[in-house]
Amino acid sequence: MWIAISVLLCIALIISFTYHIIYRRQVEGLCRQTAFLNENKTELKIGMDLNAKELKELAEEIQKLSDNFNKTKVELYRQDEALRETIANLSHDIRTPLTSLDGYFQLLASENLTAEKKQQYLTIIKSRIVSLNDMLNE
Numbered sequence: 001m002w003i004a005i006s007v008l009l010c011i012a013l014i015i016s017f018t019y020h021i022i023y024r025r026q027v028e029g030l031c032r033q034t035a036f037l038n039e040n041k042t043e044l045k046i047g048m049d050l051n052a053k054e055l056k057e058l059a060e061e062i063q064k065l066s067d068n069f070n071k072t073k074v075e076l077y078r079q080d081e082a083l084r085e086t087i088a089n090l091s092h093d094i095r096t097p098l099t100s101l102d103g104y105f106q107l108l109a110s111e112n113l114t115a116e117k118k119q120q121y122l123t124i125i126k127s128r129i130v131s132l133n134d135m136l137n138e
Helices: 002-040 053-109 115-137
Strands: none
Touching: 002 053, 053 115
């Protein structure tokens, strides 16, 4: 009787140890795949050939997290491009009136202007400054 119990106990121990080794290898494989995804910023899918239900669920959640990260990365890239384009457009919109103002200031600096012309240029300069200010406040 004791021999049968000992044999059954040894078999149970071997099965348990084997299951533990398989489980551990699957966890290590999952960790390697996750580390690879993290290091390489790749869009590869995590292998789902896992035996344990919990590990399959964990792999699915990690995959969802990776997919969401990749979607967020793409969206941030699009937003960054849109921001760069907006800044370039704004820079152009500001540079044009500033160039015009610079031209009028240079005209004002010339010594052979009549008082009437100086007043006309000052009026234009004031108008351009108001327009520029309005544009910046939009």
